[in-house]
Amino acid sequence: MIEAELKARVHAPQETLRWLDERAAGRAEVYQDTYYDTVDGTLEARDEELRVRTVHGPDETRTVLTYKGARVDEESGSKPEHETRVDDAEAVHATLRGLGYVPAVAFEKRCRNYAFQAQGRQMLATLVRVPELDGTFLELETQVEEKDVLAALDDIRTVLAELGIGPDDLTSELYTASVKARRLNEAAGN
Numbered sequence: 408m409i410e411a412e413l414k415a416r417v418h419a420p421q422e423t424l425r426w427l428d429e430r431a432a433g434r435a436e437v438y439q440d441t442y443y444d445t446v447d448g449t450l451e452a453r454d455e456e457l458r459v460r461t462v463h464g465p466d467e468t469r470t471v472l473t474y475k476g477a478r479v480d481e482e483s484g485s486k487p488e489h490e491t492r493v494d495d496a497e498a499v500h501a502t503l504r505g506l507g508y509v510p511a512v513a514f515e516k517r518c519r520n521y522a523f524q525a526q527g528r529q530m531l532a533t534l535v536r537v538p539e540l541d542g543t544f545l546e547l548e549t550q551v552e553e554k555d556v557l558a559a560l561d562d563i564r565t566v567l568a569e570l571g572i573g574p575d576d577l578t579s580e581l582y583t584a585s586v587k588a589r590r591l592n593e594a595a596g597n
Contacts, residue, residue, distance in 0.1 A: 411559035412548035443508040526562035
C-alpha cells in the first residue's frame with residue numbers, strides 16, 4: 408500500500424483544531440522517532456527511510472518499525488510504507504545497529520491524530536508540532552494502492568480546502584532534513 412499524503416503549514420492552528428474536533432475525537436500522542444541509515448547514507452540517497460517510532464499515548468506506549476520506499480509521487484512525497492508493531496523497542500534498536508545501521512537523526516513530534524471518513528476514504532489527519540522547528544503542520548493521509556494515488560491526493564486536497572488550506576500552504580519539507588539543518592545551524596553558531 409501507498410501512504411498518499413500531503414503536508415501543509417498551518418497558519419491558524421486553533422481554527423484547524425476546531426474543525427478537526429467537530430469531525431472526530433482527537434488523540435494526543437508524542438512520537439519519539441529515530442531514523443536509521445548506513446554510515447555512507449545509502450538509504451537517504453535512494454529516497455528510502457528506516458524508522459523506529461515509539462508512540463506515547465494516553466492509554467499505552469507502543470513501538471513500530473517502518474520502512475518507506477522511494478517516492479511514487481514527487482510533488483506530494485507519497486511513498487510505499489511497510490510497518491509492523493514491535494514488542495521490544497530496545498531490541499529493535501540493537502538489531503538495526505547490529506546490522507550496521509546507525510542513527511541518522513532522532514527527534515520528537517507532538518501530535519494530535521484524527522481518524523475520519525471523507526471523500527469516501529478513511530483518512531488520518533495529524534496536527535504536528537516538532538519542538539525544534541517553528542510552526543504547526545498538518546499531515547493528511549490515506550492508504551491506497553499505487554494506481555489510486557493521484558485520485559486520493561485530489562480527495563486530500565478537497566479536504567484541505569475545506570480546512571482553508573490551499574496549494575500555497577503545502578510543503579514537501581521533511582522533518583528529518585529540517586531538524587538536521589536546524590541542529591547544524593545551531594552548532595555553527597556556537
